[in-house]
Amino acid sequence: MSAAAEQLVTRLRTTFESGRTRDLDWRRDQLRALSRMLTDNEDAFLGALADDLGKPRFEAWAGDLAASASEADHLRKHLGNWAKESSARLPLAFRPGRASVQHQPRGVVLVVAPWNYPVYLLAMPLAAALAAGNAVVCKPSELAPATSALLSRLAGDYLDPDAIAFVEGGVEETTALLEQRFDHILYTGNGAVGRIVAEAAARHLTPTTLELGGKSPAIVDKDANLKQAASRIAFAKWSNAGQTCIAADHAWVHHEVHDEFVDRLATEVRERYGDDPRQSPDFGRIVNERHAARVAGLLDGGGYDEMPVGGTVDIEARYVAPTVLTGVKPDAAVMGEEIFGPVLPVLGFDDISEPITHINRGDHPLALYVFSKTNADRVLAETTSGGACVNDTMLQVFPPSLPFGGVGASGYGAYHGKWGFETFSHRRAVYRRPSFFVEPALAKAPYTAFKERLA
Numbered sequence: 001m002s003a004a005a006e007q008l009v010t011r012l013r014t015t016f017e018s019g020r021t022r023d024l025d026w027r028r029d030q031l032r033a034l035s036r037m038l039t040d041n042e043d044a045f046l047g048a049l050a051d052d053l054g055k056p057r058f059e060a061w062a063g064d065l066a067a068s069a070s071e072a073d074h075l076r077k078h079l080g081n082w083a084k085e086s087s088a089r090l091p092l093a094f095r096p097g098r099a100s101v102q103h104q105p106r107g108v109v110l111v112v113a114p115w116n117y118p119v120y121l122l123a124m125p126l127a128a129a130l131a132a133g134n135a136v137v138c139k140p141s142e143l144a145p146a147t148s149a150l151l152s153r154l155a156g157d158y159l160d161p162d163a164i165a166f167v168e169g170g171v172e173e174t175t176a177l178l179e180q181r182f183d184h185i186l187y188t189g190n191g192a193v194g195r196i197v198a199e200a201a202a203r204h205l206t207p208t209t210l211e212l213g214g215k216s217p218a219i220v221d222k223d224a225n226l227k228q229a230a231s232r233i234a235f236a237k238w239s240n241a242g243q244t245c246i247a248a249d250h251a252w253v254h255h256e257v258h259d260e261f262v263d264r265l266a267t268e269v270r271e272r273y274g275d276d277p278r279q280s281p282d283f284g285r286i287v288n289e290r291h292a293a294r295v296a297g298l299l300d301g302g303g304y305d306e307m308p309v310g311g312t313v314d315i316e317a318r319y320v321a322p323t324v325l326t327g328v329k330p331d332a333a334v335m336g337e338e339i340f341g342p343v344l345p346v347l348g349f350d351d352i353s354e355p356i357t358h359i360n361r362g363d364h365p366l367a368l369y370v371f372s373k374t375n376a377d378r379v380l381a382e383t384t385s386g387g388a389c390v391n392d393t394m395l396q397v398f399p400p401s402l403p404f405g406g407v408g409a410s411g412y413g414a415y416h417g418k419w420g421f422e423t424f425s426h427r428r429a430v431y432r433r434p435s436f437f438v439e440p441a442l443a444k445a446p447y448t449a450f451k452e453r454l455a
């Protein structure tokens, strides 16, 4: 296994060293091909995503395909400008001379992706790495096997096989890859494996970007527009059956509006998925039985008073109904780990300082959502998180002008748009001195001019 991984990386390194991937037209061609690969094969991808995750067609199209193709197009249009050597200002002491910053590709990079958005979370970093001129090894998740197989097969047809390679498989294959020396690694997934990746990378001093998860809170204040808050939190919690790293993991709701908010959530579930969400083509499934049993275990763990919405679980069918829990204690099982399923615990508060204190006592979340007319800025000022949305959910990840990444336990580094180009580039500082210039002998041993001053 290791020998195969070594051979693969050597092959890609040879391509990189030939200079082929540095060429801007090559980069544009690969990004165009990536975008075409996703649009030409829409039906095949929608089918694979349905097999792996029961992904509703719209969610699969919007969240995996269209978003990734649009990122590839955006990068293709802008990379010429970003890749230009840019000049930098110089203090007088360094003149005459010229300073500039060159963006250089890092080399051969590794992208390790998870199963929940198995196209998007592979194609987005791949596109960024290509825009920056790297050769790329892609490792899709074995837990989304249909999508992994399709991506690997199509990549061979659309992308340059000497510079972009797909390795399918699980822990063994990833471990063999991690033994190799890469020039950058972008890993998306859980924090336990994130630590394994960071340790393996440290052995080669390889820089890493870790895109991890965590318990992202939503806060609904007493002056929030409740209909909007319920609808937008429902979107974040129940698309992809809650298996979204930036989903609202749980909601803090002001006691004055708590009951009305929960009623509105119940209405949202009915309007979106009907009386029996199991029959709805628009509600997804849990990725596998192990994860379905894990989510069921969180429900069985107690620590809440009522379950006003949902609660049905069929582990074999990988079905967990959209579920709301109320009267949730901060030490409930559902509050102990990232839920990553369609269960929304609701916790009450009287003063905005309560959710703020709770957030600050835990790990920094990947996302934070606040619905409030008066306290949004206070929440932003007194907490930190990878990203945040005021009066909405999840939209912080889509504008290409915004960096996407975690902080603390939710990860480090960022990508999307120009931020991804920067992540996969080395910024080389260049100082050019004109050859006609003869510098004064001040800073030359025996440093006579400084002797007195420094004595």
Ligand code: NAD
Residues within 6 Å of the ligand: 112, 113, 114, 115, 116, 117, 121, 139, 140, 141, 142, 143, 169, 170, 171, 174, 175, 188, 189, 190, 191, 193, 196, 210, 211, 212, 213, 214, 244, 245, 246, 338, 340, 366, 406, 411
């Ligand atoms: P996963 O199980 O698919 O693992 C991710 C990748 O790690 C896979 O390619 C897998 O092969 C590899 N892997 C697994 N075990 C390994 C090991 N022991 N050694 C080396 N490689 C290994 O996905 P997951 O971790 O279950 O994903 C869910 C988690 O990812 C959640 O915590 C979620 O919040 C987080 N996530 C974060 C983002 C983000 O962008 N920040 C996006 C999606 C998911």
